[in-house]
Structure formats: C-alpha cells, structure tokens
Amino acid sequence: ETGVTQSPTHLIKTRGQQVTLRCSSQSGHNTVSWYQQALGQGPQFIFQYYREEENGRGNFPPRFSGLQFPNYSSELNVNALELDDSALYLCASSPRDHPYEQYFGPGTRLTVT
Amino acid sequence: RKEVEQDPGPFNVPEGATVAFNCTYSNSASQSFFWYRQDCRKEPKLLMSVYSSGNEDGRFTAQLNRASQYISLLIRDSKLSDSATYLCVVNGPRYKSTFGDGTTLTVKP
Numbered sequence: 001e002t003g004v005t006q007s008p009t010h011l012i013k014t015r016g017q018q019v020t021l022r023c024s025s026q027s028g029h030n031t032v033s034w035y036q037q038a039l040g041q042g043p044q045f046i047f048q049y050y051r052e053e054e055n056g057r058g059n060f061p062p063r064f065s066g067l068q069f070p071n072y073s074s075e076l077n078v079n080a081l082e083l084d085d086s087a088l089y090l091c092a093s094s095p096r097d098h099p100y101e102q103y104f105g106p107g108t109r110l111t112v113t
Numbered sequence: 114r115k116e117v118e119q120d121p122g123p124f125n126v127p128e129g130a131t132v133a134f135n136c137t138y139s140n141s142a143s144q145s146f147f148w149y150r151q152d153c154r155k156e157p158k159l160l161m162s163v164y165s166s167g168n169e170d171g172r173f174t175a176q177l178n179r180a181s182q183y184i185s186l187l188i189r190d191s192k193l194s195d196s197a198t199y200l201c202v203v204n205g206p207r208y209k210s211t212f213g214d215g216t217t218l219t220v221k222p
Contacts, residue, residue, distance in 0.1 A: 033210065035212075040214070041214050042212035042213050042214045042215055043200075043212045044212070045209055045210045045211065048208050055208050056207055057209075058209060090156060090157070100144070100145045100204040101147070101159065101162070102202075102210070104156040104157050104158070106155070107156055
C-alpha cells in the first residue's frame, strides 16, 4: 500500500511569486486536507477536499487555493507569496469511512525570500 | 485564547516512568479527537483515537472528558523511542481540524 506522497520536497521562492505543491493520497483514500506548520507550532488547517470540492476551510486568505482531481490527488496553490508563508506544508489523506483519521505525507518545506 | 491548548513541556522523564499529557479544547461541538506523534522534522503520525470510554493500545491510554473539554494521553513504562512531540487534534464541526502546538517528551536513560 503506497502512502501519501508530496512534491517537491523543498522549494525556494521569492516574495510575490506563486507556488504549486502536489499531493498524492494513499490508496483507498478519497479526502485530502492541507496544513501549514511553522517551526515550533502545530499544523494549521488550510482546507479539506472531498469529491473535488472544498468542504472545510481554516483561517487562510483566498490567495491559498486548492484542487482535487478525480484520482483524489490534490494541489495547493499560493499566490503573492509573503515571507510569513515560509513553512512546512503537509498534506493528509483520509479513508472514505473515517474522514477525520488523517495520514500525513512527508511535507514540502517552502522558503520565501 | 487558542482553540486547542497543550502544555508545551518539555517533559524530561527517565526510562520506565509514567507520563501524562493533557489537551483542552474550547468548541463543545467538536466531534472526534486523536493523538499524533511527530518526530523532529518529520510528518505527524497517527497514534490513536480518543473516546469517552477510554481506549488503550499497549502502553498508551487515551481518554476524553467531554464535560470538562479535555483529552489526555498516558504513556506507561516510557521507552527511549517514545521521545517525540505529541500533538492532540480536535475535529469538527464542518470538517475543520485543529491541532494543538504539541508537548515535547524526552525520555532519558
């Protein structure tokens, strides 16, 4: 069984640029959630996707957007990057019958300079 | 006040000790609860779910107190390999998940 994978592993961007992060969910999982984790803090919920629709969102501005594809993989897009967007971005997938039971990928470490 | 609060620690305990962590939450409509562990610079890994009746997995016991709005994790007979940050997460309503900032445990020989 393949776990959650994310790409890229690391990324360096300049303030004002746009970035796209990718996530492949675990086999049999149909729900994907994205999180931002700053150093020393817990993961902060960005949003959740189910059946290609956003069905839950945290306190993040609209420049954070996402997509889920028919194969349940997902993208996180961040526009107009700010220095404070530097963080570890985590994707988690959940099985159909346990949407809150989340399995995390290794994350993408984004640095904005 | 944060929606989910944990004592950040660190908790430094000797091998074989029993250690307990608490996590309080503010939203009484929360629906489900879990504990995760996170090793340094790694992703969180699901440790166990938490129920009002309590649940046990080997040396780990988790408990939910809905009336007082807190969850707990008890680790018995601590091992060196238990050293990590322990995160509680409170889920719902509306498919929102809220993590605490974690409690750091260091188990020493």
